[in-house]
Amino acid sequence: EDQVTQSPEALRLQEGESSSLNCSYTVSGLRGLFWYRQDPGKGPEFLFTLYSAGEEKEKERLKATLTKKESFLHITAPKPEDSATYLCAVSGGGADGLTFGKGTHLIIQP
Amino acid sequence: SAVISQKPSRDICQRGTSLTIQCQVDSQVTMMFWYRQQPGQSLTLIATANQGSEATYESGFVIDKFPISRPNLTFSTLTVSNMSPEDSSIYLCSVGQGVSTGELFFGEGSRLTVL
Numbered sequence: 001e002d003q004v005t006q007s008p009e010a011l012r013l014q015e016g017e018s019s020s021l022n023c024s025y026t027v028s029g030l031r032g033l034f035w036y037r038q039d040p041g042k043g044p045e046f047l048f049t050l051y052s053a054g055e056e057k058e059k060e061r062l063k064a065t066l067t068k069k070e071s072f073l074h075i076t077a078p079k080p081e082d083s084a085t086y087l088c089a090v091s092g093g094g095a096d097g098l099t100f101g102k103g104t105h106l107i108i109q110p
Numbered sequence: 111s112a113v114i115s116q117k118p119s120r121d122i123c124q125r126g127t128s129l130t131i132q133c134q135v136d137s138q139v140t141m142m143f144w145y146r147q148q149p150g151q152s153l154t155l156i157a158t159a160n161q162g163s164e165a166t167y168e169s170g171f172v173i174d175k176f177p178i179s180r181p182n183l184t185f186s187t188l189t190v191s192n193m194s195p196e197d198s199s200i201y202l203c204s205v206g207q208g209v210s211t212g213e214l215f216f217g218e219g220s221r222l223t224v225l
Contacts, residue, residue, distance in 0.1 A: 004152070031212070032212045034212045034213070041218070041219075042218055042219075043114075043202050043204070043216030043217050043218050043219050044153070044202075044214075044216050045216070046213050046214060046215070049212060049213060087152075087153070089153075089212065091212040097143055097145075097155035097158065097168070098153075098155065098212050098214070099152075100152040100153040100154075101152055102150070102151060102152045103152070
């Protein structure tokens with residue numbers, strides 16, 4: 001059974017304070033690892049897809065990396081508008097859909 | 111990208127009743143999914159809505175409890191039947207252009223509270 005574990009559950013940073021969010025996964029035959037952002041009262045918004053170990057993707061202040069066991073979402077010099085819940089998900093095995101983690105609730109204080 | 115509209119956005123329901131959630135997409139899509147997001151829990155796939163055939167349900171979800179319709183490539187409904195307080199959750203419709211990409215677009219969700 002595919003499993004995704006995200007840590008920390010919650011993270012509070014000062015504006016400009018860089019950090020990383022972790023996503024550990026167990027899946028048979030990884031087809032892809034995905035990062036989403038979810039704002040309160042909204043559906044998740046797609047950010048990145050990573051397919052193989054060593055791959056990196058960047059978007060503004062966010063960079064996602066992937067190893068064979070985990071993925072990191074690095075946030076550099078964050079701003080208050082980066083506050084959201086960040087979700088990690090994997091696609092693999094015989095399942096059609098995605099297996100999501102519980103997310104990291106990120107708060108950036110001005 | 112696809113624009114997804116869900117109705118209702120929220121509702122308060124009585125135990126034992128049923129509620130149907132509608133999902134309308136602004137373009138034709140092949141893959142349509144229904145997810146549940148319970149408080150403090152991860153998004154969980156309920157089923158894949160297949161156009162012209164029965165939905166494909168994930169383990170732990172059954173058609174009698176969550177009947178799904180997919181009459182065309184832009185519309186689907188999810189019914190939550192014989193509701194109990196445990197069904198209080200956010201229900202999300204999502205679409206993808208290819209399931210292997212995992213690049214899904216989500217609706218804003220339907221928040222159900224069952225009393």
